[in-house]
Amino acid sequence: MISTFPVVSGKYLIGGQWLQAEQTANVINPANHQEIVGEVALCSKADVDEAITTAVKAFETWSRTAVEDRANRMHLAAEEIKTLVEENVTLLVRENGKVLVEAKKDLLRCVDIMHHAADELLEWWQPRILPGNQKVQIRKRARGVTAVISPWNSPMILTFKRVIPAVLTGNTVVVKPATNCPLTIMSFLKVVASYFPDGVINVVTGSGGVIGNAICSDPRVKTIAFVGSTETGKEIMRAASGSVKKLYMELGGNDAAIILEDANLDEDAISRIRFGVLRAAGQVCSAIKRIYVHESRYEEVIAKLKKEFSRIRVGNGIQPDVEMGPLNNKAQYDYVNGLIERAQESGAAVITGGIQLDPDTWDQGYFILPTIITGAAQDSEIVRAEQFGPVIPVLSFSDTNEAVRLANDSEFGLRASVWTEDEDTAITLADQLEAGAVFHNNHTVFQDLHLDFPGLKESGLSRETRHCGLEYFADSYGLAN
Incomplete structure (x- = not known):
């Protein structure tokens, strides 16, 4: 110490x-x-x-x-x-x-x-x-x-x-x-x-x-x-x-990521999605907080995210091999745990992954393993809230109009992302999404320090x-x- x-x-x-x-x-x-x-x-x-x-x-x-x-x-x-x-x-x-x-x-x-x-x-x-x-x-x-x-x-x-x-x-x-x-x-x-x-x-x-x-x-x-x-x-x-x-x-933000039917979901893409969700243990205003996946790719996305999340080493950030640290404070820790518990009580499925690096001292920190929520409704708390933690609800859609409607169904409008191999389609959707910035096949920050695009709505x-x-x-x- x-x-x-x-x-x-x-x-x-x-x-x-x-x-x-x-x-x-x-x-x-x-x-x-x-x-x-x-x-x-x-x-x-x-x-x-x-x-x-x-x-x-x-x-x-x-x-x-x-x-x-x-x-x-x-x-x-x-x-x-x-x-x-x-x-x-x-x-x-x-x-x-x-x-x-x-x-x-x-x-x-x-x-x-x-x-x-x-x-x-x-x-x-x-x-x-x-x-x-x-x-x-x-x-x-x-x-x-x-x-x-x-x-x-x-x-x-x-x-x-x-x-x-x-x-x-x-x-x-x-x-x-x-x-x-x-x-x-x-x-x-x-x-x-x-x-x-x-x-x-x-x-x-x-x-x-x-x-x-x-x-x-x-x-x-x-x-x-x-x-x-x-x-x-x-x-x-x-x-x-x-x-x-x-x-x-x-x-605040409740960023939506829309994964279309033609999206490239190779290891690099899944890694970018994981980073968009779990950077700083999800405690980022512009982190991915909802994922909408075309119904034809839904099971594939769940399987690949589950595998990706299962490899994340969680522990004290001072250790060089740690990939995700704790939540910052008890209030946020209790809030995120409460969201997960209430989602499960409402009938949603909770998939937890990740590696506890120090299981003997796990309870001494505000640690939460990466968590995927499936089966949650659009109007559920876990989907509508800004989770601000390492938890992500994943929902399916049948067509792009529905995906845009679901993504825009929020009082927030900070960031969004569209995952597709067709750039024209990405631009078309970006024009319809109510967000201060939209990313194509990524969900990150602007590397150029001259740029800043504040959010819309609330x-x-x-x-x-x-x-x-x-x-x-x-x-x-x-x-x-």
Whole structure:
């Protein structure tokens, strides 16, 4: 057991000072309930007020700095962050549950985000002249204090994809990491903040009901960037409704994968489907959460997924041979287990696979083996809910119109995928699917950091971007003669 806590343990950041909280809570290793990874500060409303006041003051000067200065500072911060990746990988695994390979990719992607966004800023910020008889320039300006409320499932990437463009566009930020795993993101932000004037980056932690509400209801906060559940997103919207704010929200998902009659289901394709379902133990907003298979291929898909899932090694992500770790917290663990139990009670069949690497200590972590659900109805809880765990319901359909109807039969609309050898058919279905992005013969993430396609319906509130998210955090205005 590693007993040394990170230097940010139990602290919060305001105006360049890391302050020790009077009240803290333990951060637990989800693979071992007995291991305390560190402490998280339980900040008060007064702490939030101080953080916002400090951010407002810092904005007065930071918003006027040259974009070249902002970009240069970010590049320098990224280079130091890169040197800290190896020593922080195990911390992320211990507080989040990700396996080592996934954790390292997350940390390296944070470095990429910093460099990419800083490079993009220099061109994107330049004024744009509109054609016409009157000279009209479209110019950019910073908006003010930005609140970044990040989740526990992918705390690094999803925080950096918001904090970095917010700071680069001249805003100051108040960050609220998830209390279940705040330590790695705070350790990284400690370094990033040191490259910017005091008060540009502030961090408060604690109860969402207390400090989250205080942040979102404060009229001095001009932008809220949130990643999390749709229900929490609605609560944030209500709290923010007292003043007009810009909201950038990536919310829940119940992604459908449609496997057509002509789909290539070789080992590589099944591996991609498995990854789409089980990446980060299924705790990904854009993971496959429903599979619709043409009736002629249904039994084949079940057999191949069962075989694929049976090979997955599940255990503590710190072990190099582990392919899937635990769920992050007890609430999510209980929720997913409850979904599986209620599905079985309703008459659905539960197929469990996978390998317990450490069966003697299995009950010390929030482990759930990969699970396939068959025989569930379209209107059942297991199909309609965002499971957010390593469980996947598989249903059949008879024609493509039915498949599209079933896939669209959800309040969510984050991602979808179509599995077919006919690209024209994939495009035709993609045009009909109510999702922010559709993949063909894959279900993954966009590798290009410039791209981001938020969800439709109750899966998001924003717009597509090819500028590293910079436009979410700056206002455009016209200057005319």
